[in-house]
Amino acid sequence: MYGENESTEQTSLAGFDPASSDDPRALFEELRKQPVLQIGPGFAALTRRHDIEAALRNPALFSSREEAVKLGNVRPLIPLQIDPPKHVKYRRILDPLFAPRQMAALEGEIVELVDDLMGKFVGRGECDFHEELAVPLPCTVFLRLMGLPLGDLELFLSLKEGIIRPPGATMEEQEPERKRTADAIYAYFGDLVDERRAKPGDDLLTRIMGSEVDGEQLTKEEVLDVCFLFLIAGLDTVTDSLDCFFAHLAQHPEHRRQIVEDPGVISSSVEELLRWESPVPGIARVALEDTEVGGCPVHAGDNVFLLLGSANTDYEAMPGADVVDLRRNPNPHLAFGGGVHRCLGSHLARVELRVVLREFHKRIPEYSLAPGTVLEYTPGLRSVSRLPLVFSPVAEFVG
Ligand code: HEM
Numbered sequence: 001m002y003g004e005n006e007s008t009e010q011t012s013l014a015g016f017d018p019a020s021s022d023d024p025r026a027l028f029e030e031l032r033k034q035p036v037l038q039i040g041p042g043f044a045a046l047t048r049r050h051d052i053e054a055a056l057r058n059p060a061l062f063s064s065r066e067e068a069v070k071l072g073n074v075r076p077l078i079p080l081q082i083d084p085p086k087h088v089k090y091r092r093i094l095d096p097l098f099a100p101r102q103m104a105a106l107e108g109e110i111v112e113l114v115d116d117l118m119g120k121f122v123g124r125g126e127c128d129f130h131e132e133l134a135v136p137l138p139c140t141v142f143l144r145l146m147g148l149p150l151g152d153l154e155l156f157l158s159l160k161e162g163i164i165r166p167p168g169a170t171m172e173e174q175e176p177e178r179k180r181t182a183d184a185i186y187a188y189f190g191d192l193v194d195e196r197r198a199k200p201g202d203d204l205l206t207r208i209m210g211s212e213v214d215g216e217q218l219t220k221e222e223v224l225d226v227c228f229l230f231l232i233a234g235l236d237t238v239t240d241s242l243d244c245f246f247a248h249l250a251q252h253p254e255h256r257r258q259i260v261e262d263p264g265v266i267s268s269s270v271e272e273l274l275r276w277e278s279p280v281p282g283i284a285r286v287a288l289e290d291t292e293v294g295g296c297p298v299h300a301g302d303n304v305f306l307l308l309g310s311a312n313t314d315y316e317a318m319p320g321a322d323v324v325d326l327r328r329n330p331n332p333h334l335a336f337g338g339g340v341h342r343c344l345g346s347h348l349a350r351v352e353l354r355v356v357l358r359e360f361h362k363r364i365p366e367y368s369l370a371p372g373t374v375l376e377y378t379p380g381l382r383s384v385s386r387l388p389l390v391f392s393p394v395a396e397f398v399g
Contacts, residue, residue, distance in 0.1 A: 018281040018309055019382040022375075025276075025322070028310035035294025044298055045282065045305040049317035049334075051293050052306045055285060056339035059083055062285040062304060064341055069284040070171070071163055072178030074186075077229040078222055084340055093211040093218065094226070094344055097204060103347040106141070110352055113140055114359045122363055125393035126370060128386055129246050130239075133360075138238035138352060142230070147203025148192070156231070159185050163232050164381065182228070189227040193220050234345045237280060238352050240383040244277035245353070246360075247384055248324075250369045258326055260365040263358055269326040270353045275333035276324050278309030279382045283337060308334045367391035 016031075016039065018024040031037060032047045039045055046052050055062040063083050066076045076082055079090035096102075117136060121127035139156050143149070162181030168174040192205065200206045209223055218226070249256040258265055282305040287298050298304060311334050315322040318332075336343035343349070369375070370388035377384055 017379045018307065020377045020379045022377070024278070024281060024309055024382070025313050028307065028313055031307065032310055032314060032316075034296075036296040036298060039305070042299075042301065043303045043305075045307055046293055047307050047310045048294065049311040049314035052308065052311040052334065053338060055293075055304070055306055056334070056337065056341075059087075059340055061288055061291060062306070063288050064283075064285055068286040068303065070178075071232060072175075072182030073225070073228055074182065075221065075225050078225040079344070080229055080233070080341060087340055089213050090222075090226070091340075091344070092213050093208070097207055097211070098344050098347060100347045103351050106145075106348070107351055107355060109144065110137075110141060110355045111359060113137060114355055118360065118363060122394040126388065126390045129389050130243050130384055130387040133356070134239045134242035134246070134383070134387070137242070137356065138235045141348075141352060142235055145204045147201045147205060155188075156235070159188070160231055160235050164236050165378070185228050185231060186224055189224050190220070192227075193223050230345075233343075234348070236381055236383070237345075238349050240279035240381045241274060241277070241349065241353055242356055243383040243387055244279050245273045245357070246389070247369075247375055247387055248273060248277060250367060250387075250389055252324070253368075255324065255326060256361070256365075256367075259357060260361050263361070265326050266354055266357045267350075268329050268331065269357060270350055271331040271333060272324060272326050272328050274335035274353075275312045275321075275328075275331060277382065278312050278333075278335050280335065280337075281309035281382055282307045308337065363394055364391045 016027070018027055018031075021027045028047070031045070035046065035048050035051055037045045037047060046055055060083070064080055065083055066073075066081045068081070071077070073081075079087050079094065082090060114133070114137065117133050121132055127133070135157065136153065139153055139160075140150060143152060143156065159181055162177055163185075166174040166177035166181070168177070193209065196203075196206050196209060200210070205223075205227070208226060209218065211217065249259070255269075259269055285304045285306060287300055287302045287304050289300050291298050311317075313321050320328075336346045336349075367389045368391075370390045373386075373388050375384050375387070
């Protein structure tokens with residue numbers, strides 16, 4: 001157990017990464033034998049659902065402030081790296097802009113984007129789902145929301161990758177690229193904020209800049225700290241989810257058929273596949289005081305990972321959590337986190353995921369992995385580097 005002398009079992013867990021595991025559920029089941037894992041000096045992970053929920057509800061003890069995760073930013077990311085009570089001020093500004101009704105209004109536009117992207121491969125009988133749909137869709141949606149030119153797509157993708165997956169095996173090796181990318185992000189959004197100040201538009205950025213709490217607007221630096229977070233929280237996570245969903249469905253024809261035969265199951269499928277795949281397998285916190293979890297000590301200053309994927313499949317806390325049930329309802333999963341920092345973009349993500357499940361299966365009801373494909377899941381956030389699918393070419397109607 002954590003805090004005892006390093007046992008062989010603990011040492012062998014060093015460097016574990018549930019995101020890139022071929023079978024994260026089995027790994028999580030193994031990890032849950034201990035409530036707290038020591039994964040390195042000053043680094044621990046909580047494995048069990050009740051402990052993770054309690055930590056999410058206690059930001060005064062398990063804080064998400066800057067020390068919890070280093071992403072190249074020079075100031076805390078807003079609102080993620082701000083503790084309550086100040087955190088409330090930012091969510092009061094941002095929540096209404098990401099409310100379910102606002103996001104539902106984007107559905108028609110997202111359908112068009114998905115149709116356009118699919119139009120490039122439906123007639124071919126094969127595609128790389130990752131490259132041709134999962135990557136471009138969320139980024140294009142974001143550019144549209146912020147009122148940015150679609151020609152910035154490649155730039156945006158490289159900025160996101162430079163923070164999330166910079167080259168190098170260790171944090172130290174990755175540091176220079178993260179730093180360079182962070183400078184580029186601040187410069188890009190800095191120019192944009194100046195432009196919008198001079199000439200406001202009808203877009204999310206203008207609305208964020210114009211929102212007020214207690215009679216005060218956000219400063220330029222605060223707007224930049226929000227934009228930086230959006231870029232890394234709102235694009236990759238949807239790509240990861242789409243990759244995980246379609247990798248699962250391509251290998252589980254019984255679930256794919258359920259969606260094709262009854263599109264009414266799509267909403268609950270989104271929740272269930274988010275739970276089962278947990279594309280964000282863990283999130284970072286820093287302990288602010290000495291404490292105990294499940295009888296194991298956690299020390300002030302420790303970096304503590306909350307293994308959301310493990311909480312989501314902890315069948316001892318949630319009976320039946322070890323099987324996929326696309327009709328599961330209620331489905332109190334933690335794929336979007338929990339507590340005050342629960343995902344701001346969950347309603348946007350849900351619309352994107354629902355539209356892709358519906359539109360893809362309408363046009364391509366039968367598909368499978370290209371023969372010989374071995375899926376390679378990425379570390380950190382769970383996606384695949386390639387997702388080659390094959391299907392019968394669809395003849396497009398040209399009217
Ligand atoms: C399926 C896709 C998504 C997943 C799985 C996901 C997951 C998460 C998780 C687990 C957290 C909690 C982080 C923590 O507590 O440390 C979070 C927070 C956040 N997410 Fe998402 N996210 C998704 C999509 C999005 C989108 C589309 C946006 C768009 C802006 C977004 C913006 C945010 C923001 C701003 C926060 C911080 C909220 C706060 O600190 O109050 N996310 N997300």
